[in-house]
Structures are given as structure tokens and as C-alpha cells.
Amino acid sequence: MDELKIGELAERSGVPASTLRYYEAEGLLPATRAGNGYRLYGQQALDRLAFITQAKHLDLPLTDIRELATVWESESCHSVRSTYRPMLAERIQQTTQRLTALQGLHETLTAAIDYLDALPDRDAPCDASCAFLDPPRRPLPLVEATPAPVACTLGAGDYAKRVADWHDLLRTADLVEVTGGVRVTLPTADLERTTSLAAAEQECCAFFSFRLDLHGPTFDLTITAPPEAAPLLADLLPTHHATPTETLPR
Structure with a gap:
């Protein structure tokens, strides 16, 4: 051969x-x-x-x-x-721990959806008395990165589809560079789609970290990765440029 x-x-x-x-x-x-x-x-x-x-x-x-x-x-x-x-036995133990964390995430996201659904409809613009502003801005650790090799396990076809899905989600969003990644602001209508994409991405590329910050009718999605994974992170992003780097709050 x-x-x-x-x-x-x-x-x-x-x-x-x-x-x-x-x-x-x-x-x-x-x-x-x-x-x-x-x-x-x-x-x-x-x-x-x-x-x-x-x-x-x-x-x-x-x-x-x-x-x-x-x-x-x-x-x-x-x-x-x-x-x-x-x-394999060690991976089973680690997977059990991840399942526990994901269950906690599921409960947090469900509570967040319930909160959004309970908000009153208002035709007037939001102001200081708006119910959207009552709860403090809350960071949700969607999927934290775990020590993992910087490599993707998806086949070429699946990888291309995943990248296309991310580009479609982020095509109109403004990208802000933060330490180790980017942050975008999206409408809450995209919350379910975003969580599904992030969870699926973690299944193949565990070195990515995803975080949500809910604040009223929008939410921030922060994606970070180790420096050696910068090319793979860039693949997920549309071609328009991000605004200058900001320091990501801890």
C-alpha cells in the first residue's frame, strides 16, 4: 500500500x-x-x-x-x-462526578427558565423599577473545563457541522476578547440552543470552558480555552473581529 x-x-x-x-x-x-x-x-x-x-x-x-x-x-x-x-475504572469514577455537576447545572438552568417565564410582559422600556433588574447578575458555570488534551474527537463531517452551528448562533453577536477566550451577548431566546451546543462541544473537546451570565432579556456567554487550543477556539467563531481584550473576572 x-x-x-x-x-x-x-x-x-x-x-x-x-x-x-x-x-x-x-x-x-x-x-x-x-x-x-x-x-x-x-x-x-x-x-x-x-x-x-x-x-x-x-x-x-x-x-x-x-x-x-x-x-x-x-x-x-x-x-x-x-x-x-x-x-476505565478511574474514568467511571470521574464521569460519576461530572454527572453530579451536570445535574446541578440542569437544576440551575431550569430555575433560570422558570424565572424568565414568570416575568411580566411590558411594552415600556426597562428602567430601574423593571423586574428584569431585580435579581443580581448571576454567573452560571455552564461547563467548566477539566484537564484534557487539546484535541477534538469528532470526525471531519461532524466537526464541520458543529462549527457551522456555532457560526450560525454567533453570526450577529459582538465578540469581546477576554483572558483566554471571548464573550458574546445573546438574547434569552437563544439560551436553550446555546446550552445544548456547549454541552455537546464539551463531549468532544473537554478543554473548552463555557460560562453563562444571566441579566434580564439577554445573557453573556464566555468561552475560554488553554493557549494551545486557540486555533480550535477560533474555528468556532465567525470571521468578524472581536473588540479589544478585557480581563475576565474571576
Whole structure:
């Protein structure tokens, strides 16, 4: 079989080229170099990538996957099982903790919707006596980032659709740069759609952090990520420029 260039491997595997480059940098997916500097991959790269992708679907961190891939390629099935099982048990414990946090988030969001639905309809503009202004501005930790490798587990087609959904949501919003990310202001009519997109994004890219600030008929969405994930964060944003950087309140 002929060796594959990175674009060909991305097409055949469904893994974005940016993720393949990251895997190479992390020592997970070695590549040779052609005379012109292009990365080249053989059949073994497809097999190894399939194993990495399967392990990523189980939400294993890349440090564990690197160790496991080495055992998988060089040792017996018994050794693979002995290495694999404690990793999965630890992920089950961590997932249980995340489920508890998400349940708390669900209750908070439900209470926020109930509050908005209970507000009286007014034709007049809001002023200091408006019920919208009664509660203090409240930050809601939608999904906090957890230590995670900067890589996306979505296939190329799913990733493109997710990016298109974010662009559609944010296309008319003003972007304000904050420390480590951006903040946008959206109408509460987009609250449910935003929470769904953010939760889905976290499933594939756990390094993102999302936060909501409710204030009357609008809410702020703050998206942050580690510096090395800046290109992936930029993918989610429309092409119009953000206003100058602000320091994100803690």
C-alpha cells in the first residue's frame, strides 16, 4: 500500500488534520517525512489511529492512551486488559462526578427558565423599577473545563457541522476578547440552543470552558480555552473581529 499524506489520512480516517498533527507532536502517531517535507503515513498509522480513536471515545486522556497503545502494539492481550481495566475504572469514577455537576447545572438552568417565564410582559422600556433588574447578575458555570488534551474527537463531517452551528448562533453577536477566550451577548431566546451546543462541544473537546451570565432579556456567554487550543477556539467563531481584550473576572 502507498504511503498516505496527512490530508489523505484525514479523509480516510475522518480525523481532522489538526488532530493528526497534535497526535504526532504528542508521540502518539509517528510520521515519516518526504523529501519535500510532507508527512507520510503507512497502513500501521491507520490501525494505530483506529485504536487511539476508540480509546478517545471512552474519554481516556492522551497520557493513558500513549501508554496503552505501546502495550497494545508490543504485548499480549492479557497485558492490554490488565492495563486497560484500571484506566476505565478511574474514568467511571470521574464521569460519576461530572454527572453530579451536570445535574446541578440542569437544576440551575431550569430555575433560570422558570424565572424568565414568570416575568411580566411590558411594552415600556426597562428602567430601574423593571423586574428584569431585580435579581443580581448571576454567573452560571455552564461547563467548566477539566484537564484534557487539546484535541477534538469528532470526525471531519461532524466537526464541520458543529462549527457551522456555532457560526450560525454567533453570526450577529459582538465578540469581546477576554483572558483566554471571548464573550458574546445573546438574547434569552437563544439560551436553550446555546446550552445544548456547549454541552455537546464539551463531549468532544473537554478543554473548552463555557460560562453563562444571566441579566434580564439577554445573557453573556464566555468561552475560554488553554493557549494551545486557540486555533480550535477560533474555528468556532465567525470571521468578524472581536473588540479589544478585557480581563475576565474571576
